[in-house]
Amino acid sequence: MRGHDWINTCLPDELVVEIFRRLDSKRSRDACSLVCRRWLRLERLTRATIRIGATGSPDLFVHLLSTRFSNVTNVHIDERLSISLPVHLQGRRRGVENSSASSLKLNYLNVNNGSEEGDLDSLCLSDVGLAALGDGFPKLEKLSLIWCSNVTSDGLASLAQKCSSLKALDLQGCYVGDQGLSAVGQCCKQLEDLNLRFCEGLTDKGLIELALGVGKSLKSLGVAACAKITDSSMEAVGSHCISLETLSLDSEFIHNQGVLAVAEGCPQLKVLKLQCINVTDDALEAVGASCLSLELLALYSFQRFTDKGLCAIGNGCKKLRNLTLSDCYFLSDKGLESIATGCKELTHLEINGCHNIGTLGIESVGRSCQRLTELSLLYCQRIGDVGLLQVGEGCKFLQALHLVDCSNLGDAAMRGIAIGCSNLKKLHIRRCYEIGTKGIVAVGEHCKSLTDLSIRFCDRVGDEALIAIADGCSLHYLNVSGCHQIGDxxxxxxxRGCPQLCYLDVSVLQNLGDLAMAELGENCPLLKEIVLSHCRQITDVGLAHLVKRCTMLESCHMVYCSGITSAGVATVVSSCPNIKKVLVEKWKVSQRTKRRAGSIISYLCVDL
Incomplete structure (x- = not known):
């Protein structure tokens, strides 16, 4: 019968809550919460995650949230996000950021750079806020406190006592001390994941006591830039954390002794990331001998180990799937060949700035690593076409290829990849000057699954390449910044060929004009982000055609476009209801546009 509320009359709270949980978008859930007070109250019960940026009164804000969302188990507070002025001093922000169905995101406007230090301190979460978290969210399982500089050991200890079910704790950039970490070890016996990056107040004492307390449950540990955490802590981790699966270390104070202890004491280790300049081959040999379950290894800025250590990994870690070698100057083709022949399960390989690795090493990967799905070669000057030709022949499942500053790779290499790796979905190339139109045409002819293409500053790529890509692929993402031969x-x-295009970067294209903008506006209604900076021939007319049907546009960068005036900026702002960011010169924004959309406009240069 019309006018009768059958839902609220017949359905119990439990069933309505279950319906809300099954909604697939935050927008739908928000809409339901506005129907009536009952639905608002019940929808709040389904929220599991809250994400908070900096606020005017963070302690009070946390308390208010805890009174409204009682079933929250995951809280993420990141004070790197913009700090807000008090509500009565700022206007409302246009738009609400989308998020997952179980997440509430709250973001705020920037405070003026001239704020005094004392004022900024009052804008940071303190121990009072931590106490409110503990009181309001007793079911808390995951907590991230990113750069919450006012939080101390007292607050952390208080929270640990109230939230004994805590499983994941991220203290990145928090100046907590040993007392707080020890309390976590004593109270939170289910803790599995701990991040201590940039926790400068910690020493070995705190981490050792934590390892004693939660050694049986801890599975993941991250330590970076903690000058007072040394090998002693790692020895405690190796002795007590027998279930450890992930370890990330970035420290100049960790030596072989610490890594050896973890390798020998944590046989279940699956992920190891090291940036420790004082670790040598001896530590990697221990990893190869003891960590037989290792699946991911990332080595950064190693200058004291050679192919000997990498050979040990190849001989022992047969389950290795993901390998990153960054700025490891003493590695050569021999070490990479040992990985290729020994780790046949390898699916992801990144080589960044390892100047002694060349064509022979990549050839061995192509011959032996048939399951490779992603390959990144960054600043590899000694790798030539023959290496990628072998990858094309042997790695039929390759889906992503990243090439940066590889000066010896040319069209022959790209043709080999295109013909052999027909499943390629992502191709990113930057400053590879020998790769030109012929190589990209081959990609368009053979890689029909390609959806993500970036060819930045490749001077030899012209319009024919994009015509071939459009004819053979349905791109969602395209970046051709700095490819001067590409035009309208x-x-x-x-x-015309890629109606599903969502992202486009055509910056620094001097031959691109309004005709292309009109076609984009006519045929790409899903476009959300576009970068037009340094395109001198694009004018207000082109912008008007672009935004006519691109109503989903959220971001537009158009600095140093001499043909675009304040009228064009106003057109973008007024025609795009979903616009969230416009990057433009300050002098091109009229007072009316500032009043209408000041919160979404960013300036490259201010008051020059």
Whole structure:
């Protein structure tokens, strides 16, 4: 019968809550919460996650949230996000950021740079706020306190006592001491994940006591820039944390002794990330001999180990799937060959700035690592076409390829990849000057699954390449920044052939004009982000055509576009209801546009 509330009359609270939990978007849940007070109250019960940026009164804010969302188990507080002025001093922010169905995100406007230090301190979460978290969210399982500099050991200890079910704790950038960490070890016996990056107030004492308390449950540990945490802590971790699966260390105070202790004491280790300049081959040999379950290994800035250590990994870690070698100057093709022949399960490989690794090493990967799905070669000057030709022949499942500053790779390499790796979905190339139109045309002809293409500052790529891509692929993401030979013809082809395009960067294209903008506006209604900076031939007319049908546009960068005036900026702001960011010169924004959309406009240069 019309006018009768059958839902609220017949359905119990439990069933309505279950319906809300099954909604697939935050927008739908928010809409339901506005129907009536009962639905608002019940919808709040379904919230599991809250994300908070900096606020005017964070302690009070946390308390207010705890009174409204009683079933929250995951709280993420990040004070790197913008700090807000008090509500009565600022206007309302336009738009609400989308998020997952179980998440509430709260973001705020920037405070003026001239704020005094005392004022900023009052804007940071303190021990009072931690106490409110403990009182309001007793079911808390995951807590992230990112750069909450006013939080101390007292607050952390108080929270640990109230939230004994805590499983994950991120203290990145918090100046807590040993007392607080010890309390976590004593009270939170289910703790599995701990991040201590940039916790400068900690010493070995705190981490040792934590290892004693939660050694049986701890599975993941991250330590970085903690000058007072040394090998003694790692020895305690190796002795007590027998279930440890993930370890990330970034420290100049950790030596072989600490890594050896973890390798020998934590046989279940699956993920190891090391940036420790004082670790040598001896530690990696221990990892290869003891960590037989290792699946991911990342080595950064190692200058004291050689192929000997990498050979040990290849001989022992047969389950290795993901390997990153960054700025490891003494590694050569021999070490990479040992990995390729020994770790046949390898699916992801990144080589960054390892100048002694060349064509022979990549050839061995192509011959032996048939399951490779992602390959990144960054600043690898000694790798030539033959290496990638072998990858094309042997790695039929390759889906992503990243090439940066590889000066010896050319069209032959790209053609080999295109013909052999027809499942390629992502191709990112930057400053590889020998790769030109022919290589990209081959990609368009053979890689029909390609959806993500970036060819930045590749001077030899022209319009014919984009025409071939548009004819063979349905791109969602395209970046051709700095490809000077590309003009209207190539971008028009993309507009007509890739109607699902969501992101486009055509910055620094001097031959691109309004015709291409009109075609994009006519054929790409899903476009959300576009970068037009340094495109001198694009004018207000082109912008008007672009935004006519691109109503989903959220971000537009258009600095140093001499043909775009304040009228064009106003057109973008007024025509795009979902716009969240406009990057432009300050002098091109009229007072009316500032009043209408000041919160979404960013300036590259201010008051020059």
């Amino acid at each position: 013809a190539g971008v028009i082809a993309i507009a």
